[in-house]
Amino acid sequence: MTVRRLGFGAMRLTGPGIWGPPADHDEAIRVLRKAVELGINLIDTADSYGPSISEELIREALYPYPADLVIATKAGLARTGPDVWIPLGRPEYLVQEAELSLRRLGLERIELFQLHRIDPKVPLEDQLGALVGLKEQGKIHHIGLSEVSVEELVEARRITEIVSVQNLYNLANRQSESVLEYAEKEGLGFIPWFPVATGDLARPGGPLDELARARGASPGQLALAWLLRRSPVMLPIPGTSKVSHLEENTTAALIELSEEEFESLARAGAEAAPPA
16 A cells, blocks of 8 residues: 555644534635645544544545545544543444444545554453454454554554554654654554644744745744655654645655755754653
């Protein structure tokens, strides 16, 4: 399964706290259609975004889907209110949510289905076993994980094939460096969430701000360009609810940092990063 290395994260299409409908429904639809028009062919969503609203918007905007469009979704977090995320990995719940995602998205098979979080109260083999069962039924194609350690990733791969991992990772927060290195070594896709975060690096006069001015780009564009250069398995999924911001993010794929620029930002990011 081949996708372009800059995808679109559909979390921000929902309301405040990733809860409820978007403030501007029509703009959300325009964003999704524009993403595909710009050549993006991976859209990442989850049953918990809204909840369910992100998936419903994707179907409304894009169904019937282009042949090369991959829609990745997730299950494993229950929602009881804005900004509330509760790990829930009971096998019957994961199966139920996969079935509902298929229905909402209008798909016969989900190309990439990710366990949104490992539920510490449920054995991992039971959680992944539910996804393996769905795979055997032809309802999902590939299995991915989200926010895991190297040890958890290794354990999961003993149970079933894992093709991708989605962890928090950006220029200013590289606490998942060891997971990225493992993904590189093993040929797994690494999908960094919150990829445009820059911390204090983009403050006026900061290293990212200075380079952005010199390159005629935004700090966010350079943060994405840095991720794309950092590793060949990196697949950022910046999200937005505005077409103008989507176009800005997508342009980052055309920016080529020099070795000096890349290393300079890497050093600045390492100095600003929170302790591991």
